[in-house]
Amino acid sequence: MTLMMTVLIFLLALSAFLIIVEIFFIPGTTLFGIAGGIGAVISIYYAFQESTNLGYIAIAAAVVFFIIFFILGKNMMDKSKFNLKSELTEKVNTYNDGLVNIGDKGITLSVLKPQGKAKVDNKKIEVYSFGSYIEKGVEIEIIKIEENKIFVNPLI
Numbered sequence: 001m002t003l004m005m006t007v008l009i010f011l012l013a014l015s016a017f018l019i020i021v022e023i024f025f026i027p028g029t030t031l032f033g034i035a036g037g038i039g040a041v042i043s044i045y046y047a048f049q050e051s052t053n054l055g056y057i058a059i060a061a062a063v064v065f066f067i068i069f070f071i072l073g074k075n076m077m078d079k080s081k082f083n084l085k086s087e088l089t090e091k092v093n094t095y096n097d098g099l100v101n102i103g104d105k106g107i108t109l110s111v112l113k114p115q116g117k118a119k120v121d122n123k124k125i126e127v128y129s130f131g132s133y134i135e136k137g138v139e140i141e142i143i144k145i146e147e148n149k150i151f152v153n154p155l156i
Helices: 003-026 031-050 053-080
Strands: 105-108 113-122 123-129 139-146 149-154
Touching: 003 031, 003 053, 031 053, 113 139
Parallel strands: 123 149
Antiparallel strands: 105 113, 105 139, 113 123, 139 149
């Protein structure tokens, strides 16, 4: 094996490794992916400069390295502490039947413009006004409940 082939194989392996680092470990930076892509193209180019057969061998080696590092990276991420294995199942401001009812009265905890927080029956809930601006600390009444939205009007 010549020195040129050793350098090309090393560069191909390094390029495949950098691409896998981009995919699994540092996604979104694109720096490692670009460096890996450039390294792979350069090594394949110089392999074809040596001989056509070596060029095709370099392409096959690049594919093999990529597959090996992809499988290793996937297995490492499955076992990693950094992998997010949980999923969110709750929704923001879900309305449970009977939590509050139309006609209940409360007080705003924040400014409603038109959305904000209020306290009704000692429960903090997200409420909406009908487009009007309602100051903090104003007494309100629940007028309408529709699709997880609680609409209120100020008591004047």
